[in-house]
Amino acid sequence: MKRGYVFLVSLVIVAMVFMYTDLASVSLIAQAPKSEAPKSEATKPETFPATMQTEGYVGREVCRECHVENHTLHSDHGHAHTFALASEDKIASKFVGREYDYGKPFGRYRYFQDESGVNVRLPEEDDAEFPLQYALGSGHNAITLLSLAKDAEHGTVAYEHRGSWFRDGDRIGRTPGQPLVAPESELERFGMKHVNNVMQKCIYCHTTTGTVVDQQIVGLTANVNCEKCHGPGAEHVRQARAMKEPPPFSVGADIWDSESEIQLCGDCHRLPEAITLKELREYPRKLARFQPVGLLRSKCFLESDGALRCTTCHNPHKTISAVKESEHVANCIQCHRVKSETHVSCPISPSDGCIKCHMPKYDFKSLGTGFHDHWIRVHPED
Numbered sequence: 001m002k003r004g005y006v007f008l009v010s011l012v013i014v015a016m017v018f019m020y021t022d023l024a025s026v027s028l029i030a031q032a033p034k035s036e037a038p039k040s041e042a043t044k045p046e047t048f049p050a051t052m053q054t055e056g057y058v059g060r061e062v063c064r065e066c067h068v069e070n071h072t073l074h075s076d077h078g079h080a081h082t083f084a085l086a087s088e089d090k091i092a093s094k095f096v097g098r099e100y101d102y103g104k105p106f107g108r109y110r111y112f113q114d115e116s117g118v119n120v121r122l123p124e125e126d127d128a129e130f131p132l133q134y135a136l137g138s139g140h141n142a143i144t145l146l147s148l149a150k151d152a153e154h155g156t157v158a159y160e161h162r163g164s165w166f167r168d169g170d171r172i173g174r175t176p177g178q179p180l181v182a183p184e185s186e187l188e189r190f191g192m193k194h195v196n197n198v199m200q201k202c203i204y205c206h207t208t209t210g211t212v213v214d215q216q217i218v219g220l221t222a223n224v225n226c227e228k229c230h231g232p233g234a235e236h237v238r239q240a241r242a243m244k245e246p247p248p249f250s251v252g253a254d255i256w257d258s259e260s261e262i263q264l265c266g267d268c269h270r271l272p273e274a275i276t277l278k279e280l281r282e283y284p285r286k287l288a289r290f291q292p293v294g295l296l297r298s299k300c301f302l303e304s305d306g307a308l309r310c311t312t313c314h315n316p317h318k319t320i321s322a323v324k325e326s327e328h329v330a331n332c333i334q335c336h337r338v339k340s341e342t343h344v345s346c347p348i349s350p351s352d353g354c355i356k357c358h359m360p361k362y363d364f365k366s367l368g369t370g371f372h373d374h375w376i377r378v379h380p381e382d
C-alpha cells in the first residue's frame with residue numbers, strides 16, 4: 001500500500017511538471033532544454049499558436065550534404081512520410097476507383113479523381129461530392145484524409161474524412177475515434193468536423209511547418225523532418241559551411257537533457273497532460289499508445305536519475321521496423337546486467353525475451369496496429 005502511495009505521489013509530481021510547460025513555444029522546442037525556460041513562460045496558453053514559423057528553415061535535403069547517414073535512416077522512418085497531398089499517386093492509388101459502405105446514416109462512398117484532384121461522392125444519396133485534400137499517416141499502418149473548408153462561425157475548419165485506408169487487408173474502413181452520431185450538416189456526411197486547436201494540432205503533429213490560411217496550408221513543409229526536432233537550421237548550416245567545428249546546435253548537443261527530450265517526443269506521442277487524471281490513475285491498456293506516459297511511471301525512468309530517455313532505446317532517425325529484437329534486449333542489458341553492482345537483473349530470464357514479458361504489445365484493432373506498453377514492469381499475468 002505504502003509503496004503504491006509513494007509511487008503515485010512521484011507520478012503526480014512528474015505529471016505536474018509537464019502540465020505547466022509552455023505549448024506556445026513549441027516552434028522553438030529544440031533550441032534549448034525546456035527546463036531552462038524562464039519561470040514567467042511556464043503558464044499553459046489557452047490556444048495553440050495559429051502560425052508556425054517558417055523563417056530560417058532550409059529543408060532536409062540541405063542537411064544531407066553533411067549528415068548523409070541520418071538523412072538516409074530518416075528517409076525510411078514513418079516521420080518522413082506522414083503527410084501528403086491526397087492527389088499524390090501513393091495516396092490516390094489507395095482510394096480512387098474504390099467504394100466504401102459506411103452504413104447508415106452516411107451511405108456508400110465512391111472515390112474518384114479528376115483535374116481538381118481526389119474526390120468522394122455519395123452516389124446512392126443525392127450524389128453530393130466532396131474534395132479530399134490532405135493525407136495523414138505514412139500508411140505503415142493507416143492513412144486518413146483531411147480537407148479544409150469554409151465555415152460561417154470559425155472561418156476555416158477541417159473535415160476528417162470518415163473512411164481511412166488500412167494496410168492490414170489493403171482496405172478502406174472506419175476512421176478511428178469518430179463517434180457514430182448523425183451528421184449535423186451537409187459536409188459532416190463526409191467527415192468529422194475539427195475546429196481551432198484540434199485542427200491546428202492535427203496538422204502540427206504531422207508536419208514541419210505550415211499555417212492554415214483560407215482553407216489552405218501556407219508555407220507547408222510536410223512530415224516530421226529534421227528541423228521539426230532540431231529547429232530551423234539556416235544558421236547552423238551557415239556556420240558549418242564557414243568552419244570545421246561549428247558551435248553546438250540543438251538536440252544532440254551536450255546541453256540536451258533527458259527531460260527536454262521526453263518533452264520533445266511527448267509533444268506528439270503524448271505527455272500526461274494529454275490524458276485525463278482518471279486514466280492516469282487507472283492506466284487502462286489503451287494508454288499503451290502514449291509511450292511517454294508509460295515510460296514516466298516506470299522504475300527504469302524514476303530510479304535512474306535522468307539516465308533513461310527515449311533515445312536510450314531509440315535512434316530517433318531509424319524506423320522501429322528496422323530494429324532487431326536482439327538490439328532491444330541489448331538496450332535493457334546495458335543496465336540490467338547479471339552481477340551488476342548498480343542494477344538488479346532478471347531472475348527469470350537474464351539475457352533474452354525482455355520485451356514480450358515486460359513491455360508487451362497490445363493490439364489496437366480499430367487503428368490497425370499495436371503498441372508496446374512503455375510502463376516497464378513485472379506484469380501480474382507473467
Ligand code: HEC
Nearest residue numbers: 077078079082137138140205264265268310314316319320
Ligand atoms: C512533430 C510530432 C512528432 C515528434 C516531435 C516525434 N514524433 Fe514520432 N511520430 C510522429 C508521427 C505523426 C508518427 C506516425 C508516423 C507514420 O505516419 O507512420 C510517429 C511515429 C513514430 C514511430 C513509429 C514509426 C517508425 O517508422 O518507427 C517511432 C518509433 C517514433 N515516432 C519515435 C519518436 C521519438 C523517439 C521521438 C523523439 C525523439 C519522436 N518520435 C518525436 C510524430 C512525432
Ligand code: HEC
Nearest residue numbers: 136137138139140141142143144160201202205267268269
Ligand atoms: C499530438 C500530436 C498528434 C495529433 C494532434 C494528431 N496526430 Fe496523428 N499521429 C501522431 C503520432 C505520434 C502517431 C503515431 C503513433 C500513434 O498512432 O499514436 C500518429 C499516427 C497517425 C496515423 C497512423 C499512421 C500510421 O500509418 O501508423 C494517422 C492516419 C493519423 N495519425 C492521423 C491523424 C489525424 C487525421 C489527426 C487530426 C484529426 C491526427 N492524426 C492528429 C500524432 C498526432
Ligand code: HEC
Nearest residue numbers: 060063067070071074079224225226229251252311316317
Ligand atoms: C523525431 C525527432 C528528430 C528528427 C525528425 C531528426 N532528429 Fe536528429 N536527433 C534527434 C535527437 C533526439 C537527437 C539526439 C540523439 C541522442 O542524444 O542520442 C538527434 C541527434 C542528431 C545528430 C547528432 C548525433 C548523430 O546522430 O550524429 C545529428 C547530426 C542529427 N540528429 C541530424 C538529423 C538530420 C540530418 C535529420 C533529418 C534527416 C534529423 N536529425 C532528424 C531527433 C531528431
Ligand code: HEC
Nearest residue numbers: 062063065066226230233237240241247248249251252253
Ligand atoms: C555544411 C555541413 C553541414 C550541414 C549542411 C549541416 N550540418 Fe549539422 N553539423 C555539421 C558539423 C560539422 C557538426 C559538428 C560535428 C558533428 O557532430 O558531426 C554538425 C552537428 C550537428 C548536430 C549535432 C549537435 C552538435 O552541435 O554537435 C546536429 C543535431 C546537426 N548538426 C543537425 C543538422 C541539421 C538538422 C541540418 C540541416 C538543417 C544540418 N545539421 C546541416 C555540419 C553540417
Ligand code: HEC
Nearest residue numbers: 299300303304307308331332335343344354358376377378
Ligand atoms: C538506464 C538504465 C535502465 C535501462 C536501459 C532499463 N532499465 Fe529497467 N530499471 C532500471 C532501474 C534503475 C530500475 C529499478 C531497479 C534497479 O535499481 O535496477 C529498473 C527496474 C526494472 C524492472 C522492475 C520494475 C518494477 O516495477 O519492479 C523491470 C521489470 C525492468 N527494469 C525491465 C527493463 C527492461 C525490460 C528494459 C529494456 C526494455 C529496461 N528495464 C531498461 C534502469 C533501467
Ligand code: HEC
Nearest residue numbers: 262265269291292295309310312313320328355370371372
Ligand atoms: C527501455 C527502452 C525504451 C525506451 C526508454 C523507450 N522505448 Fe519506445 N519502444 C521500445 C521497444 C522495445 C519497442 C517495441 C519495438 C518493436 O518490437 O516493435 C518500442 C516501440 C516504440 C514505438 C512504436 C509503437 C509501439 O509502441 O510499439 C514508439 C512510437 C516509441 N517506442 C516511442 C517512444 C518514446 C516517445 C519514448 C520516450 C518517451 C520511448 N519510446 C522510450 C523500447 C523503449
Ligand code: HEC
Nearest residue numbers: 332336344345346347348349350351352353354357378382
Ligand atoms: C518469461 C517472462 C520474462 C522474461 C523473458 C524476462 N523477464 Fe524479467 N521478470 C519476469 C518476472 C515474472 C519477474 C518477477 C520475478 C520475481 O519477482 O520473482 C521479472 C523480474 C525482472 C526484474 C526485477 C528484478 C528484481 O530483483 O526486482 C528485472 C530488472 C527484469 N525482470 C528485467 C528483465 C530483462 C532485462 C529481461 C531480458 C534480458 C527480462 N527481464 C526477461 C519475467 C520475465
